[in-house]
Amino acid sequence: MIAAAFDALALVLDPSRLIFMLLGVGVGLIVGILPGLGGVVGMSLLLPFVYGMDPHAAIAMLIGMAAVIATADTFPSVLIGVPGSAGSQATILDGYPMAQQGQAGRALSAAFSASMIGGLIGALVLFLILPIARPLVLAFQSPHLFMLTVLGLCVVGLLSGKYPFRGILATMFGIMIAMLGSAPASVTFRFVGDSVYLMDGIPLAILAMGLFAVPEIIDLLADNRAVSKVKAVSSGWKEGICDTFRHRWLVLRSSALGVAVGAIPGLGGSVVDWLSYGQAVQSAKDKRGFGKGDVRGVIAPESSNNAKEGGSLIPTMLFGIPGSGTTAVLLGGLILLGIQPGPSMLTTDLSITLTIVWTLALANVVGALACFMLSRPIARLSTIPAKKFAPFLLIVMLVGAYQNTHQWGDLVTLMAVGLFGWLLKTYDWPRAPVLIGFVLAPSIERYLTISASRYGWSWLADPIVLVIGALAVAVVIAGVRAKSKGLGES
Amino acid sequence: MNNKGHTLYHARRAAMLIAAAGLALGAMSPAYAERTGFYDGETLEILTPWAPGGGADTWGRYIAATIGPFLGENASVQVINRPGAGGVQGTNEFELRTRGDGKTVLLQSAGQVFPFMYGSQAVRYDFRDYVPVVAMAQGGVVYASSTLGIEGPQELWDVDELIYGEVSPQAIGSMALAAFALLDLPHEAIFGYESRGPTRLALEQGETNLDFQTTSAYTSNVEPLIEEGVAVPLFSLGIIDTDGELIRDPAFPDMPTVAEVYEERHGEAPSGVAWDAYRAVLSAGSIKMLWAKPDAPEEALNDLRYAFEQARQDEAFHEDSIEANGPYEWLVGDDAYTAMSATLEISDEALEYLRETFKERYDADL
Numbered sequence: 001m002i003a004a005a006f007d008a009l010a011l012v013l014d015p016s017r018l019i020f021m022l023l024g025v026g027v028g029l030i031v032g033i034l035p036g037l038g039g040v041v042g043m044s045l046l047l048p049f050v051y052g053m054d055p056h057a058a059i060a061m062l063i064g065m066a067a068v069i070a071t072a073d074t075f076p077s078v079l080i081g082v083p084g085s086a087g088s089q090a091t092i093l094d095g096y097p098m099a100q101q102g103q104a105g106r107a108l109s110a111a112f113s114a115s116m117i118g119g120l121i122g123a124l125v126l127f128l129i130l131p132i133a134r135p136l137v138l139a140f141q142s143p144h145l146f147m148l149t150v151l152g153l154c155v156v157g158l159l160s161g162k163y164p165f166r167g168i169l170a171t172m173f174g175i176m177i178a179m180l181g182s183a184p185a186s187v188t189f190r191f192v193g194d195s196v197y198l199m200d201g202i203p204l205a206i207l208a209m210g211l212f213a214v215p216e217i218i219d220l221l222a223d224n225r226a227v228s229k230v231k232a233v234s235s236g237w238k239e240g241i242c243d244t245f246r247h248r249w250l251v252l253r254s255s256a257l258g259v260a261v262g263a264i265p266g267l268g269g270s271v272v273d274w275l276s277y278g279q280a281v282q283s284a285k286d287k288r289g290f291g292k293g294d295v296r297g298v299i300a301p302e303s304s305n306n307a308k309e310g311g312s313l314i315p316t317m318l319f320g321i322p323g324s325g326t327t328a329v330l331l332g333g334l335i336l337l338g339i340q341p342g343p344s345m346l347t348t349d350l351s352i353t354l355t356i357v358w359t360l361a362l363a364n365v366v367g368a369l370a371c372f373m374l375s376r377p378i379a380r381l382s383t384i385p386a387k388k389f390a391p392f393l394l395i396v397m398l399v400g401a402y403q404n405t406h407q408w409g410d411l412v413t414l415m416a417v418g419l420f421g422w423l424l425k426t427y428d429w430p431r432a433p434v435l436i437g438f439v440l441a442p443s444i445e446r447y448l449t450i451s452a453s454r455y456g457w458s459w460l461a462d463p464i465v466l467v468i469g470a471l472a473v474a475v476v477i478a479g480v481r482a483k484s485k486g487l488g489e490s
Numbered sequence: 491m492n493n494k495g496h497t498l499y500h501a502r503r504a505a506m507l508i509a510a511a512g513l514a515l516g517a518m519s520p521a522y523a524e525r526t527g528f529y530d531g532e533t534l535e536i537l538t539p540w541a542p543g544g545g546a547d548t549w550g551r552y553i554a555a556t557i558g559p560f561l562g563e564n565a566s567v568q569v570i571n572r573p574g575a576g577g578v579q580g581t582n583e584f585e586l587r588t589r590g591d592g593k594t595v596l597l598q599s600a601g602q603v604f605p606f607m608y609g610s611q612a613v614r615y616d617f618r619d620y621v622p623v624v625a626m627a628q629g630g631v632v633y634a635s636s637t638l639g640i641e642g643p644q645e646l647w648d649v650d651e652l653i654y655g656e657v658s659p660q661a662i663g664s665m666a667l668a669a670f671a672l673l674d675l676p677h678e679a680i681f682g683y684e685s686r687g688p689t690r691l692a693l694e695q696g697e698t699n700l701d702f703q704t705t706s707a708y709t710s711n712v713e714p715l716i717e718e719g720v721a722v723p724l725f726s727l728g729i730i731d732t733d734g735e736l737i738r739d740p741a742f743p744d745m746p747t748v749a750e751v752y753e754e755r756h757g758e759a760p761s762g763v764a765w766d767a768y769r770a771v772l773s774a775g776s777i778k779m780l781w782a783k784p785d786a787p788e789e790a791l792n793d794l795r796y797a798f799e800q801a802r803q804d805e806a807f808h809e810d811s812i813e814a815n816g817p818y819e820w821l822v823g824d825d826a827y828t829a830m831s832a833t834l835e836i837s838d839e840a841l842e843y844l845r846e847t848f849k850e851r852y853d854a855d856l
Contacts, residue, residue: 405573
C-alpha cells in the first residue's frame, strides 16, 4: 500500500496532470466564492471534458475542484454574511460578526488554516480507513441511521438562541417544508397542487440562500452601510493561524466528526457544519462569545466541512453510493472514464483510488494558499457601500438559484423563502433549525418507514439504538441548560 | 393512457415503414439515405431531464462524446440537464417548448416512462407522438443472500421469508416486482430505500435477502459478493430484442431469464396478461432511448439515424461501447420503437392487472 501510494504520488505530480488539478482548483475557487453555486455546479461544468481524458488527469481535475469549494466558500460567509455554498452556513454565525468588528483577516486566516488541516485529515482518514471501511459502513442498518439522524436533529437545541421553544417550532417548520414534493416509498406527491415545479420539493441551495443571504442583503440595503467600516481587513493573519493552532483539539474533533458524517450515507453532509458548530458550543467552557464573534465558531465548521469530502468518498468508492450531490456527479464522471466504483477500487483500480487521496490532500493545500493570496483583494469587497454592491450580489444569487432547475419557480421560491428568512431574522427567530429540519427530515422519514415495515417494534430494543437514543437525550438536556446562558444566533 | 394523436402517429409510422421497406427492399437492416450534412458545423443538444451523474445522464454523455464524427463535419453534441419531478418536468418542457428544428433530441429512461405508462396527472407528453432515433436495452439480475441456503431459482418457493428492498412502486426495481408477480413468488417488499445502492447494502447487512441490480452495478459490486459466497445469482430479467422477443441477457449468457424459470416451474412458456404486464414494465424500466420531435426536418431525422447506423457498424465505436455500456446492441430507428412497444402499446387489461397486483401485494397505488 505504501509503495503503491508513492507510485500514485508520482502519477499525480506529473506536470501534465498537475495542470489539470490546478485547473480544477481554479474552478473550485470561483464556484466556492460565488454565493449559491456549489459542488454540483462545478462538477457539471467540468464533466463534458472528462470523456476520453487520461483517467488520472480527469480525476485530479474533478477532485481538485471538489476539494477547494469548502475552503473558498468561506469568503462570502465571513465578509458579507452570505453562505458561499451549503457547507459554510454555520461559519456566518461567528465569522460575520468578526468581520463587522474589523477582524475579517483573523477570521479568514483561521478558517483557511482550519480548512486545510481538516481537508488533510479527511484525506489521511480516507487513505487509512478504505481497506477496513467496508464492515464499518455495513454496520449501520436502517434503525441505527434513523437514530443518528434524530441525534443530528437534537443538536438544533444548541442553536436555538435564547428561545428553545422557537427553536423547536423552527425545526418543525423545516421538516414541514421538506414534506413538499414526492413521498419516499410511494408514488404520492404532497402539498404540490398542480405545480410540477414543487414535485421535487424546494432545492436545498435555494432554501439556504433564501434563509441566510437574502435577509442580509435586505438589511444592508436598508441601512446602506458597508459590512465592515474598518479597513483593517488585512491585519490579523498571524493571529488567525495562531487561533487554529491554539484550538488544535477542536480542529481534530471537528474534522473527525466531518469525516464520520460524510461517510454515513444518508446522514446529510450538508448539515455537517451545523453539527460541528453545535459540538463546539457544547464542549466549550465559556459559551458567552458564541454568535458574537468567537473564533471557535469559525474553526469548527470550517475544519469539518473540508474533512467531510474525504468521508463522503468512502461510500462512493467502496459501494458506488454517493454521499452527496457532488459525489453523485463524480460517480458519473468515473463511469465515463470506464471506472466502476466497488471492491475493485482496492485492487485493480487502486492507483485511481490513491490518485483521489493525493489530489484531495494536495488540492486542500493549494486551495488554502490560493485563498490566503486572494484574501486581500477580495476582503476589500466588504468595505464597499451596500448600494453599489448589493445589485451585483443579487444578480449572482439569482443566477445561482436559477442553476438549480432552470425554472422560474426557482426565482419565485428564492424570493418567498428570502422574505420568510428576513421575517425570522427581524423577529429574532433562529434560522439554522429550519435548515437542519429540512435536510434531515427526508432521512428521518425514510429510515423510520423502513425500520417499521421491516422490524415492526422490535428495533426499538436494539442496543445500538438505545445508546444513540440516550446520547440524543443528553444533547437535548445540555442544550436546555446552555439556554439559560443565552447563546446562539444573535 | 390517452390515445391523443395515436392513430395519426400509426398512420405516419406505417408510411415511414413502407418508405423504409421500399428503400431497403427487404434487407435485414433498414438502410438510410446518405448523410445530408444537416448537422455540419451544428450543435445537437441531448435534453436530459435529470441532474448530472445518474445512469441515464452518463449514457447520454457517452453519446455526446462519441457520436459527433458520425453525425456531420464538425458536428458537436451537448448534454443539457433539466432536472425536475423525476424526469417528467424536462420531458414536459420538450413537449411544450422545444422547437422541432432537429437541434434537440430527448433522452428517455425509466423516470419519465413509468408516470407516462401509469397515466400520471403531471405528464404532458406521449412518446408515441415522437420519432424514435436510437435505443439500448440494458438488463439486470435478481440475486439472493446466501443466508437463505438456496442454490438456484427453483428453490425460492421453499424459503420461509423472502424480503426484497425497493425504492418505490414505480422505480426501476419494479421490474423485479413484475417478475415476482409473473412467477407468483411469495415475498415481502420493504419500500423506502433511496436507490438501488442502499438496497444492495441492505442485503449485505441482512436487512433484506433478495435484491435486484442493473448490469453495471451487478458486475462491479455483486459478482465479488458471489465469489465471497455472500450472494447467490438467481435469474436475469432478460432483454427485448429487435423482434420484441425476450432473450437471454448478452452480459449474462449463462444465466436463465425469468421466462426460463417460469417454464421450468410450469412446463410451458409464460403467456397471458401477467406476461404482457411483465414485458411492459421491463421495457419501461430497462430501455434508454433518444427521441426526436415529429416536426423535425426530414434531413435531421435521416442524419440522426444514419449516424447511429454507421456508428453501430464501426469497429472502434463498438468496442468502446461494450466497455462503457456493456455488450448491448444499439437499436436504430424502428427497431428502437419495437423494443419499446410492449410499454407504449400496453393493453388496458395488463395495466389493470398491474394496478390490482400492486394494490393487493403491497397496498400501493400506481
